[in-house]
Amino acid sequence: MEQILIGTMNPVNPECVANLHKLIKLGFESFTLNCWRSFNGVEPERLADEVMPAVRDGNVKISAVSFFGNPLLDDEEGEYARKSLARLIDCAPRFECDIVSGFTGRLIDVPIPENIERFKAVWLPLAERAAANHVRIAWENCPMNGNWQRGGWNIAHNPDAWELMFDAVELENVGLEWEPCHQMTQLIEPLPQIREWRQRIFHVHGKDATIRRDLIARHGIGGSEPFVRHRTPGFGDSNWTDIISELRLIGYRGAIDIEGWHDPVYRGDWEMTGQVHALNYLKQCRGGDYVKF
Numbered sequence: 001m002e003q004i005l006i007g008t009m010n011p012v013n014p015e016c017v018a019n020l021h022k023l024i025k026l027g028f029e030s031f032t033l034n035c036w037r038s039f040n041g042v043e044p045e046r047l048a049d050e051v052m053p054a055v056r057d058g059n060v061k062i063s064a065v066s067f068f069g070n071p072l073l074d075d076e077e078g079e080y081a082r083k084s085l086a087r088l089i090d091c092a093p094r095f096e097c098d099i100v101s102g103f104t105g106r107l108i109d110v111p112i113p114e115n116i117e118r119f120k121a122v123w124l125p126l127a128e129r130a131a132a133n134h135v136r137i138a139w140e141n142c143p144m145n146g147n148w149q150r151g152g153w154n155i156a157h158n159p160d161a162w163e164l165m166f167d168a169v170e171l172e173n174v175g176l177e178w179e180p181c182h183q184m185t186q187l188i189e190p191l192p193q194i195r196e197w198r199q200r201i202f203h204v205h206g207k208d209a210t211i212r213r214d215l216i217a218r219h220g221i222g223g224s225e226p227f228v229r230h231r232t233p234g235f236g237d238s239n240w241t242d243i244i245s246e247l248r249l250i251g252y253r254g255a256i257d258i259e260g261w262h263d264p265v266y267r268g269d270w271e272m273t274g275q276v277h278a279l280n281y282l283k284q285c286r287g288g289d290y291v292k293f
Helices: 016-026 044-057 076-095 112-132 159-168 180-184 191-196 213-219 240-249 268-285
Strands: 005-011 030-036 061-068 099-102 136-140 174-178 201-206 208-211 228-231 255-258
Touching: 005 016, 005 061, 005 201, 005 268, 016 030, 016 044, 016 268, 030 044, 030 076, 030 255, 044 061, 044 076, 061 076, 061 136, 061 255, 076 099, 076 112, 099 174, 099 201, 112 136, 112 159, 136 201, 159 174, 180 208, 180 228, 191 240, 240 268, 255 268
Parallel strands: 005 030, 005 255, 030 061, 061 099, 099 136, 136 174, 174 201, 201 255
Antiparallel strands: 208 228
8 A cells, every 4th residue: 555645736836846846855745846827937848857857866756746727718829728738648748747736617607517528629629638648637626616607717616517527528537636525515525525436536736624514504605605614624524534534545555745825724924834734644644654663
């Protein structure tokens, strides 16, 4: 049984390599290199050349390279997203990484079933390109404030949508970048999903949530007060010992990369305090360090 690595997300920007050195010293074991809508002036091929010496020296791993945009749009932004995803698919092996992740994209405010034709047209060739490069595609399960009827970024946030998606693109190298938080924000119980979707969980984000049942009882889920908050692991409602146990039972061999910058308490100057707490907490939830007797 391979150890599940505990890491974090490292945004792709001019400080990416310097930040990687700092994060390795803090004890993170794996890294997602993530791009928000652009490469921020950083060439991914050159980044691989700069990152990999530190990765090898630190005995850590690049677990995923990510591009978060909307490739389903039929405009300049959508075209850039599609080209950027193809570029990451081609250069993922340079990072010694086999996962490219991100949003599926979405036709703006179009119900999910009416997105599937466009989803297939965009993602089938990308997934085939990935398969030729021995790369897997992992779609994050974030609603981005969308729902079944409306939204602007991602259709892969609901298990009913997953059924439609995997029926449309019937390839084994497409799956999920899963986390419990995004299911909890929809009041979906996350733990059973690990067993049900065991063949499709390729990568895991370390993010949790706190559900305010008292506010739901008083205001419902559509009131003025938020009924759920995103939390860094160790500060939310989930039992990560159970999550990691379930991941091990399904044979998951990969990383849990902490998705920071969302916690309402451990933010700003306290961001890395929260992330390092989550790192140590998740290491304990996996049973601590591997011991051979």
